Amino acid sequence: MSAQRSNKTISIAVPYYGTLTLPPLGLSRVFFIASVDTASRKVTNIELQVWDPKNEPNLSVWMRELGVSGVMCSDSGSPYQVALNAENIWVLWKQEGEATELVERWAAGEFNNMEAYGEPVNPWCTGQYGMAVELDFSAAG
Numbered sequence: 001m002s003a004q005r006s007n008k009t010i011s012i013a014v015p016y017y018g019t020l021t022l023p024p025l026g027l028s029r030v031f032f033i034a035s036v037d038t039a040s041r042k043v044t045n046i047e048l049q050v051w052d053p054k055n056e057p058n059l060s061v062w063m064r065e066l067g068v069s070g071v072m073c074s075d076s077g078s079p080y081q082v083a084l085n086a087e088n089i090w091v092l093w094k095q096e097g098e099a100t101e102l103v104e105r106w107a108a109g110e111f112n113n114m115e116a117y118g119e120p121v122n123p124w125c126t127g128q129y130g131m132a133v134e135l136d137f138s139a140a141g
Helices: 059-066 081-086 099-107 123-129
Strands: 009-015 030-037 042-050 068-072 090-092
Touching: 009 059, 009 099, 030 099, 042 099, 059 068, 059 081, 068 099, 081 090
Parallel strands: 009 068, 068 090
Antiparallel strands: 009 030, 030 042
């Protein structure tokens, strides 16, 4: 199973201002999209993407179309989790810091207590959510 993951890239979205929801403005529209190589556990690319609700009114569909597997944000929860889970996108809540730093910490497996962050209910999301913890360190080296 580790050999299958050795060439895999995971995309993680981080809202530009850290929060998915910006009261009273609604959803964030600017996101860092970080690519993580699962073999090296490193961020290989990070770029800004702007969600335009006029082109795609559904944020979760837009993220799925970008190939996003997960979102890391400072929110403590959101009603949008259901829509994101429906698109097989997990959310790691209550995170603070620079986008690259957050994704690098996730890739390194530094999020050991996933229950503290609101683990998703969708079984596929749950597996992806904890992937950094599940990766076989010996296979990556």
